[in-house]
Amino acid sequence: MIDLDYVVPLRWQDDSGLDELTAYLRALAPHVRVTVVDGSRPELYARHARRWRCLVRHVSPAAGLSFANGKVNGVTTGLRLAEGDRVVIADDDVRYDLPALAEMHALLARAELVRPQNYFDPAPWHARWDTARTLLNRALGADYPGTFGVRRSFFLAMGGYDGDVLFENLELVRTVRAHGGRELRPPGLYVRRLPCDARRFWSQRVRQAYDDLAQPVRLASFLAVLPALALVRRPLPLLAAAGTAVALAEAGRRRAGGRRV
Structure with missing residues (x-):
């Protein structure tokens, strides 16, 4: 057993992935303390409660939390309930293996926030498209994954983070930094992520664009690409x-042994 809490903020509209997630939770439960904070509709919540009874701690978001971003309600509830100081926050599509959990536990001894690297497996066409963004982020700094490692004591001491924002992952990172927390971004700590279906991928494009508004310098550089190319009429x-662009992406792919994933 690893002295690690694992928090899953959940808010489902349907249960198409219930069997797969249940199998993952069953594999996790003997090794870490798992809490699922479930903000799904009442009928789905009841079904989850039946499936996960005696398997994980399954709770609703705390009644006093009303952030506009529902995920932050789940994260904050889970951090408050955690029994230890080292906590993994993971979206419902994130799939850790035991070596990654052990490495996260070790890294949290040296930092208040750990940002690993997600990769898609399997990788349909839209996941490969999204991976291109990941590779550029890796080449120029670090990617924003669907999972973090957090020190509970530090999280509570800083009063949590603002849940009335769209890009909640960036807000958590910035809040930890603003309070003097140490951040680690290990480029070789790879954590598998399941791709969504193509319909959800398209629906997320607008949100992705709004997320980019939180990083204006990067947004401006991305927006400049097409106008710049339109002004250039020579092939060279x-x-x-x-x-x-290809060279940058390849640098991101090769960094820290990334070619293996």
């Missing part, structure tokens, strides 16, 4: 620009 500069 176009090829050079494309080659630069």
